[in-house]
Amino acid sequence: MPSSVYASLLMTICACFALWRGEQEFSYDKELQSKVGLLSKKVMQEKLKSELVLARLYNFKQEVALAMGDQKDFSNNQGLRDLASVIPHRIQENKNITLASQSMFQSGKDAFLKGEYDNAIAKFLGTVSQFPDSSAQLEASYYLVRSFYITGNKQEALSWSEKMLKLFPDSLWTAKSMIVMAHIYTDQNRKNDALDVYQTVLNSFKEDEIQEEVKKQLTEMGL
Amino acid sequence: MLFSWLLFLILNQGNADGGTQWPDRCLQNKTRPCVLFVHKKSHFKLEKDQFFFSKDSLVEWTGKEHISLYKGISWMKFSEIADVELPFGTLQVTPESELVVDLKDNRIVVSVLSGKVRVAARADQSAYELTEGTEVEFGPVDYQRKVASISLPRTIVLPNYLKSIQKAFPFSDFNFQEHLERVGKSIRSGLLLQSKWSQTIVETKMSDARRDKVRQKYEAEHAQRRDSLLRRIFRQKNNFEEE
Numbered sequence: 001m002p003s004s005v006y007a008s009l010l011m012t013i014c015a016c017f018a019l020w021r022g023e024q025e026f027s028y029d030k031e032l033q034s035k036v037g038l039l040s041k042k043v044m045q046e047k048l049k050s051e052l053v054l055a056r057l058y059n060f061k062q063e064v065a066l067a068m069g070d071q072k073d074f075s076n077n078q079g080l081r082d083l084a085s086v087i088p089h090r091i092q093e094n095k096n097i098t099l100a101s102q103s104m105f106q107s108g109k110d111a112f113l114k115g116e117y118d119n120a121i122a123k124f125l126g127t128v129s130q131f132p133d134s135s136a137q138l139e140a141s142y143y144l145v146r147s148f149y150i151t152g153n154k155q156e157a158l159s160w161s162e163k164m165l166k167l168f169p170d171s172l173w174t175a176k177s178m179i180v181m182a183h184i185y186t187d188q189n190r191k192n193d194a195l196d197v198y199q200t201v202l203n204s205f206k207e208d209e210i211q212e213e214v215k216k217q218l219t220e221m222g223l
Numbered sequence: 224m225l226f227s228w229l230l231f232l233i234l235n236q237g238n239a240d241g242g243t244q245w246p247d248r249c250l251q252n253k254t255r256p257c258v259l260f261v262h263k264k265s266h267f268k269l270e271k272d273q274f275f276f277s278k279d280s281l282v283e284w285t286g287k288e289h290i291s292l293y294k295g296i297s298w299m300k301f302s303e304i305a306d307v308e309l310p311f312g313t314l315q316v317t318p319e320s321e322l323v324v325d326l327k328d329n330r331i332v333v334s335v336l337s338g339k340v341r342v343a344a345r346a347d348q349s350a351y352e353l354t355e356g357t358e359v360e361f362g363p364v365d366y367q368r369k370v371a372s373i374s375l376p377r378t379i380v381l382p383n384y385l386k387s388i389q390k391a392f393p394f395s396d397f398n399f400q401e402h403l404e405r406v407g408k409s410i411r412s413g414l415l416l417q418s419k420w421s422q423t424i425v426e427t428k429m430s431d432a433r434r435d436k437v438r439q440k441y442e443a444e445h446a447q448r449r450d451s452l453l454r455r456i457f458r459q460k461n462n463f464e465e466e
Binding site: 041044045047048051055058059062065 | 371
């Protein structure tokens with residue numbers, strides 16, 4: 001047989017092999033693509049469901065706000081306020097609550113870290129008074145307690161600490177502010193009161209961070 | 224390989240156009256309730272009703288001609304009477320009405336481009352009727368008044384409308400210029416209506432002022448007459464001589 005026949009036979013075999021490989025690769029790609037398609041569809045469906053839940057929660061919050069019609073002051077009921085938190089406080093109207101409160105709180109915290117406590121107090125007071133429904137309120141209240149304590153205004157520090165205890169009894173920030181409260185009692189030689197506060201914090205907050213801090217303070221007191 | 228990628232692109236394009244539906248393909252199967260989450264701005268046609276939705280819009284068809292809007296910007300044209308539910312209120316739409324609803328954080332703007340729409344704030348018994356070229360703004364429930372807040376109807380504010388509609392309008396499918404011209408006409412008729420409202424308000428105020436003036440004049444004269452009558456009776460009773 002002439003060599004050209006061998007060559008053409010070889011080329012045909014090669015072409016068939018390439019076609020077969022290509023087809024295999026194509027079907028593999030296709031399979032992968034359909035898997036990707038199915039997965040992304042599933043992800044989008046989950047996203048839809050979570051968006052729907054959020055939307056219905058938003059609607060429910062409106063209902064809560066309506067049901068709370070007779071209760072004009074939410075300040076003593078943090079849980080209820082959170083549930084009906086779509087209600088903007090009158091002084092918060094026309095403001096982007098989250099952005100404005102966070103930026104005011106952050107500038108207060110910056111001032112606190114720089115040691116400019118008077119400036120920090122002004123910013124924290126602004127945050128809690130102008131944005132009573134914002135999420136920054138808790139942390140701002142705690143920093144107020146610390147700023148007043150550092151500047152020697154212990155009475156104000158105690159008063160803010162008590163306010164936090166009344167408004168946000170379950171918050172970690174309140175636990176931290178109670179530790180400051182105990183410090184003040186220790187400074188005032190009211191050791192028993194300080195011990196009572198530490199004991200309350202130990203019993204009410206099981207978080208490691210708080211437990212360790214209280215135990216450290218108790219050790220420092222020689223107990 | 225190339226062919227497979229082309230096929231993938233074509234298939235993907237087809238899915239993205241419809242957004243995600245729950246239950247699957249509920250719009251095509253006319254299952255109710257049917258929730259739609261839109262991936263990118265899209266145009267939908269359901270029977271004779273038409274919708275443009277912005278990216279990330281969340282809409283639920285709860286029944287025939289009953290829609291709940293949760294999120295995003297929607298342009299809607301209804302062929303029949305329809306109810307539209309919003310987080311802060313409800314809309315009742317007359318046939319052949321065209322409207323745009325923009326749901327923002329704590330604020331919803333409803334603009335009517337044609338037809339009539341009855342708007343009511345959540346828990347409010349009273350309602351407004353919006354006509355073409357007018358809009359209204361809703362806010363969340365005001366716990367002191369026990370209702371959602373609602374503004375007075377006003378003429379559509381064009382710059383704000385343009386900002387909203389550009390997020391929902393499919394420029395490739397429709398002629399935006401034509402749309403703008405129609406909106407312009409709607410706003411003109413809205414302005415005419417508002418100028419009539421203003422005219423009526425001014426006329427009412429003027430007629431009130433005129434009536435007040437007449438009443439004051441009458442009261443002044445009447446007071447004078449009453450005084451002189453009383454004086455006369457007093458004098459007669461006390462046998463005083465008339466001046």
